[in-house]
Amino acid sequence: MTTPTPTPSPSRPPTHLPPAAPLTGVIEGVYFDGRSSRDRVATLRVLRGGEDLAVLRVQAEGDAAGSEQQWPLRALHFDPPLPGVRRVVKLPDGGRFETVDDAAITALEAAGGRNRGPRGVRRLESNWPLTLGAVATLGLFVWGFLTYGLPAVARSAAAATPRSVLASFDRSATEVLDNGSFMGQTRLGAARQRQLQQGFRDVTRWAGGGYPYRLLLRDGEPEGSMGAIGTNAFALPGGTVVMTDQLVRLARDDRELLGVLAHEAGHVTGRHSLSGIYQGLGLTLLTTAVTGDLVSASTFAAAVPTWLLKNGYSRQAETQSDEVAGRFLMERYGTTKPLRDVLARLDTEDAEADENSVTQDDPGSFLQTHPGTAERIRHLREIEQNWGKKR
Template sequence: MEVPFRATYFDGKSARACPVEVLYDGRRLRVKGEGVALELYLEECRIAPPLGRTRRVVVLPGGGRLETDDQEAIRRLEKETGQNLGQRLVDALERRWPWVLALLVVLLLFGWAFLRWGLPAAARQAALLTPMGVVESISEQALRLLDDQFLAPSQLGPGQRQELEALFREVVVWMGGGYPYRLEFRASPQLGPNALALPSGVVVLTDELVALAKDHRELEGVLAHEVAHVLHRHSLRQLYQGAGLYVVIALALGDVASATSLAASLPLLLLQSGYSRAYELEADATAGAYLMRRHGTTAPLQTILLRLEASSGKVALPGYLSTHPSTPERVERLRRLEQGRP
């Protein structure tokens, strides 16, 4: 393949520019001009990457170089030697703006799709792969932070605690999952009626929520909802999803310390952000299915959800399940579940 082109030769020793004719015969570069006669193997030369519309440069052995405006000739030489493949692609895109715009649109769509489906899926997988030892460490650190900032010792009597612990054992036996479940009682005027599930199976129930409930079935619905969050690993998934791709990659590479270090974010994440709409609806559906199996109705959970919404104006921070989605929508979904409607 012959590639002839005109260029300017610099010997690398002076600033003198010499116009030359260059011919590539398939193996060697033949450079001819006034006082210049060179034969060089193309493999000995380095073709500088393209930079917009600037002149192309071929660096010769010994420090000399050729400069040319013949972009097409240099592209053919690059193709012949396999040099600057990535840069040639960038250069091609720079010269074809419709391609650039199309790729930008594709990139934006890919980014949106990743945030919409990819990152949640990656967070779910990371949550499922997190070792139980790490899960327990995250939960214990989160509980300590909650105790330091938001919670106080419970004022419930021993008899009332025993009744609720027995109720909780019934719930976890029915719902399963194999977690080391534990029910913790706390008081919290700051949070008000509230319940929180930590990833390891620790469920925190506030005295205020116990006082708000009219009977144990309402509390049973709340406990079933919290256990559902544990079963689906919603806390970890929310945590990883909020932290982004960094933690997902770290876990995939075995850096479990990154997950543990995020435990400090979990209490505020649960209290201030709540769970996502999808997680809340999933936990509602799981708790509703449990109530239907046990009692043939989802009314206890419906009732306490409505009572919690009515009392939500009395607490300083967002209370139990007060974020997405709205309470009327959740109650309607529970009613549809009870009626066997999708």
């Protein structure tokens, strides 16, 4: 079978070659005519003269002589190199020449000033010291972004999230919490509930911020639950605070509970829940803050309770909220001891414990994302000791 000779391109120069044109080298490869997937053996060489010419010789089956085509070297297009892939030269007639002789094609590129950028990248990739340095630099950048950049972006996104989206978060998260897996209806008497609700209103009036605060009193250990939240209190992004019956019973007086509620109000006004969740669940969720997409917000809110209960707050968030609670307790009672004592009981799970029961944190606590109880107790003591000096 004889393969037709490729049709000459209109832009092809005359077949006459410049005199005394030295052969710079023959590059072996294959030719595709652009109309079929069949390849044919071919060679490419460059003739130097008044105008550098690329001479393509195609060897067809049964045709020992083959056929030749010529184009100005500047009319050829060289695809950037890819590791493990044959080099490709695109021809003006729509065909292509492919070869494994990367060095020869690279030399042609350099002679014609082609693909300077890709060739520079390739040189960098082949330089191991530079490559390792680039990897190390990238690693430092990623570490810096995750340590400083992402928290900053998350805080900014949390601050910019509309109140309507926060309200949607709270509604959806409460529905998840009240499905029986995490908590059940409170077993506290009506009078006790009214007493705690009044105390909560007192705290939130002091905290301010204009949030639609509400206190949900719930049983943290409902019968048959596998994921009960137990003795706990936490704040949802929009101003909803959950406190369990077990925590109420653990407290020795209501000053301790009001200290806990002031701490949670600090998380609300600081938008700590939202920034922590944005940071923990990834940058893709930050679009909710920008678009105000309530459908996305509702879907996202389903993950809020689990994230809060599993991960808690950052060191910075806990410290800031302890400072809020410390100010409230100092203004109302002149001491931060109520919160220090209840924190110790929560940490030790001992109803008889007080602040002196927790003297030091786990040696590895400095690696944790949230502060240890002993560290928090020391900070609350410092707030009390320095109170008079700041006023």
